[in-house]
Amino acid sequence: MRKTVLITGAAGFIGSHIVDKFISNNYHVVAVDNLKTGNKRNINSRAEYYNVDLNRAVDVKKMLKKYKPTQIIHHASNLVDVELSVKNPSRAYKDVPMTINLLEEAVRNGLEHFIFSSSANIYGNKLKTAAKESYEDDPSSPYGLTKQAIEKFIKYASSRYNFKHTILRYFNVYGERQNINSQAAIPTFIKQLIIGQPLQIRGGNQLRDFVYVGDVAVANLLAAQAKKNFTFNIGSGKQVELKSLVMLITSIMGKKPTIQYIDREAADSFYSGGIITKAKRELGWRPQTSLKKGLTQTIDYYLKLVKR
Numbered sequence: 001m002r003k004t005v006l007i008t009g010a011a012g013f014i015g016s017h018i019v020d021k022f023i024s025n026n027y028h029v030v031a032v033d034n035l036k037t038g039n040k041r042n043i044n045s046r047a048e049y050y051n052v053d054l055n056r057a058v059d060v061k062k063m064l065k066k067y068k069p070t071q072i073i074h075h076a077s078n079l080v081d082v083e084l085s086v087k088n089p090s091r092a093y094k095d096v097p098m099t100i101n102l103l104e105e106a107v108r109n110g111l112e113h114f115i116f117s118s119s120a121n122i123y124g125n126k127l128k129t130a131a132k133e134s135y136e137d138d139p140s141s142p143y144g145l146t147k148q149a150i151e152k153f154i155k156y157a158s159s160r161y162n163f164k165h166t167i168l169r170y171f172n173v174y175g176e177r178q179n180i181n182s183q184a185a186i187p188t189f190i191k192q193l194i195i196g197q198p199l200q201i202r203g204g205n206q207l208r209d210f211v212y213v214g215d216v217a218v219a220n221l222l223a224a225q226a227k228k229n230f231t232f233n234i235g236s237g238k239q240v241e242l243k244s245l246v247m248l249i250t251s252i253m254g255k256k257p258t259i260q261y262i263d264r265e266a267a268d269s270f271y272s273g274g275i276i277t278k279a280k281r282e283l284g285w286r287p288q289t290s291l292k293k294g295l296t297q298t299i300d301y302y303l304k305l306v307k308r
């Protein structure tokens with residue numbers, strides 16, 4: 001019999017790739033999303049789409065009674081943007097009651113394993129070397145504080161109600177279907193190059209870890225199969241200077257733009273990177289996509305998108 005998995009945030013950037021990965025591995029996928037920022041077109045036609053606002057407890061109850069999923073992969077989020085979370089902390093924090101409610105109802109309906117999309121933002125902005133999962137949390141934004149609260153609640157509920165949990169702390173995820181209007185570095189630079197604007201680089205020497213979305217989807221599949229109580233860094237394991245990223249993008253696109261350097265935001269971290277040996281050891285996961293290959297695919301996607 002085919003295994004069933006319920007995936008939230010399924011119409012979004014990362015969630016939709018996870019849906020594809022599970023479908024191609026012969027799972028029955030219940031793809032949950034209210035299309036707030038996601039797009040129905042992103043959802044694989046072989047998944048069973050379920051439209052629900054996860055902030056609405058009565059509707060969540062109805063959904064979980066219907067499917068009784070033993071495995072849930074939770075990627076829905078009311079606010080994914082770190083800077084916006086500083087301006088609107090209460091909107092970011094809505095993810096906390098939303099996730100607690102989802103977990104409570106799921107436990108009542110036979111939950112065995114819960115996978116959560118956390119973030120490297122939980123390490124804060126003072127890192128000087130690549131973070132291990134055992135580093136102390138020190139979030140520096142409402143977005144990171146929200147992830148921290150959810151992680152803690154999941155760990156509590158997992159031991160209290162006896163289900164397994166896997167927490168995946170993503171670094172900067174990029175790839176096809178990331179919103180071109182997102183504030184993230186890669187879509188922003190590609191968009192500026194497509195419309196022929198000068199590139200504005202804040203700082204330039206910052207180091208970042210960019211991980212391709214297809215590799216992130218594989219990490220979710222391996223985590224679902226392993227069902228381990230673990231927290232994992234999910235990044236490329238390599239740190240790239242922002243300036244070098246820009247050079248790579250411009251050379252792939254064959255452009256020679258004017259570049260304006262402006263001051264880095266004071267709150268912006270100089271360094272973001274993680275050690276990924278734990279995911280390699282425990283899940284057998286390895287990021288397979290080089291930055292050049294991932295960027296080439298992503299640029300192709302955006303070029304086709306703007307031609308539509």
Ligand SMILES: NC(=O)c1ccc[n+]([C@@H]2O[C@H](COP(=O)([O-])OP(=O)(O)OC[C@H]3O[C@@H](n4cnc5c(N)ncnc54)[C@H](O)[C@@H]3O)[C@@H](O)[C@H]2O)c1
Pocket residue numbers: 008009010011012013014015032033034035036037038039052053054055074075076077078079080117118119120169170171172173174
């Ligand atoms: N993109 C990254 O680089 C990155 C890095 C670290 C962590 N994450 C985390 O990964 C997860 C997915 O991120 P993403 O980039 O795919 O974001 P996204 O905005 O593309 O996807 C989120 C999805 O959740 C849906 N959603 C929002 N509120 C909902 C609600 N109340 N009920 C039902 N559905 C709702 C949206 O419609 C959207 O499809 C988030 O938890 C995010 O914090 C992302």
